[in-house]
Amino acid sequence: MPPTAGPQDGPAVALDTVHKRYGAVQAVDGVSLTVPRGEFFGLLGPNGAGKTTLVEIMEGQRRADSGAVTVLGHSPWPRNPALLARIGVQTQSSAFFVRLTAREHLRTVAALYRVDDTAAESALASVGLTEHGGTRVDDLSGGQRQRLAIASALVHQPELIFLDEPTAALDPQARRTLWQVLRDLKGEGRTIVYTTHHLDEAEELCDRVAILVGGRVVALDSPGRLIEQGSPTTRLLVPAARLDLETARGIPGVEHATLDGDSVVLETLDAGSVLAAVDALAGLRGVRTRTAGLEDVYLQLTGAPEDHRSQG
Numbered sequence: 001m002p003p004t005a006g007p008q009d010g011p012a013v014a015l016d017t018v019h020k021r022y023g024a025v026q027a028v029d030g031v032s033l034t035v036p037r038g039e040f041f042g043l044l045g046p047n048g049a050g051k052t053t054l055v056e057i058m059e060g061q062r063r064a065d066s067g068a069v070t071v072l073g074h075s076p077w078p079r080n081p082a083l084l085a086r087i088g089v090q091t092q093s094s095a096f097f098v099r100l101t102a103r104e105h106l107r108t109v110a111a112l113y114r115v116d117d118t119a120a121e122s123a124l125a126s127v128g129l130t131e132h133g134g135t136r137v138d139d140l141s142g143g144q145r146q147r148l149a150i151a152s153a154l155v156h157q158p159e160l161i162f163l164d165e166p167t168a169a170l171d172p173q174a175r176r177t178l179w180q181v182l183r184d185l186k187g188e189g190r191t192i193v194y195t196t197h198h199l200d201e202a203e204e205l206c207d208r209v210a211i212l213v214g215g216r217v218v219a220l221d222s223p224g225r226l227i228e229q230g231s232p233t234t235r236l237l238v239p240a241a242r243l244d245l246e247t248a249r250g251i252p253g254v255e256h257a258t259l260d261g262d263s264v265v266l267e268t269l270d271a272g273s274v275l276a277a278v279d280a281l282a283g284l285r286g287v288r289t290r291t292a293g294l295e296d297v298y299l300q301l302t303g304a305p306e307d308h309r310s311q312g
């Protein structure tokens with residue numbers, strides 16, 4: 001069953017000047033943002049930035065100290081059973097009935113939501129686990145368990161899904177498989193609020209991202225626009241065997257030069273002339289260029305420690 005809400009129903013999430021303090025810690029400090037329906041919205045930020053607190057406020061698990069919170073047109077606090085049926089929550093520590101098979105687990109979750117076994121079966125299929133439906137939960141691989149955690153959040157066909165680092169601890173192949181599952185969810189018109197520390201993933205999947213630092217939103221836009229407005233720096237990676245760090249630092253136009261594995265990494269705003277200089281000094285064989293990505297923007301906004309940049 002596709003989500004039924006239309007655009008006339010307003011945004012999936014609207015936060016206006018939300019604050020939350022724990023004792024001396026201002027965990028959320030005046031956050032305002034709107035997530036339109038159908039958007040894949042990423043929440044990024046360093047440890048302790050306030051992401052979990054903010055998501056818990058949206059889910060109705062915590063009460064904001066002040067500010068307005070609207071989820072699917074309703075206040076999530078005090079907990080609203082009608083709203084709970086319309087949202088799905090996957091957490092990093094999803095609870096499983098480990099002695100059951102994947103299918104039995106989902107049927108149990110379905111029963112808790114008062115939906116039938118067909119819903120469990122379609123949730124299983126939507127994360128590509130049908131053929132593992134008969135496998136006991138504790139025999140599933142890490143990636144399969146992550147998919148089962150997402151399926152558990154989907155059983156009742158929620159319009160709005162909260163996903164907290166669903167690809168944590170997955171191998172690259174399992175991550176890619178899960179990305180497709182997430183794209184399919186978006187394709188079905190569902191709204192996704194996605195917390196992640198994987199910036200490549202946010203760049204790949206999210207329509208827009210908010211970067212939180214110290215409980216405040218310091219950037220909010222599509223990854224593409226954030227990158228465009230962010231650093232125009234280009235990185236050149238030159239095999240370290242052919243160019244030493246001191247020489248690299250002396251090339252006019254090089255802002256930073258660092259050693260990364262067996263490459264010297266040159267950061268520059270003037271890639272053309274630095275490339276020409278590298279060509280004259282070391283030749284261009286094996287030289288790679290890397291333009292800025294979301295990670296560069298993120299590090300700029302969240303403050304990359306200078307000593308990280310200068311480490312080999």
Ligand SMILES: Nc1ncnc2c1ncn2[C@@H]1O[C@H](COP(=O)(O)OP(=O)(O)OP(=O)(O)O)[C@@H](O)[C@H]1O
Binds near residue numbers: 026045050051052054
């Ligand atoms: N229940 C709590 N009691 C007291 N302080 C808390 C509580 N929960 C979170 N905090 C503090 O509030 C701040 C924000 O924490 P929060 O967990 O929301 O950040 P986060 O961005 O989700 O971090 P992470 O990426 O590590 O999960 C941190 O300083 C944290 O120590």
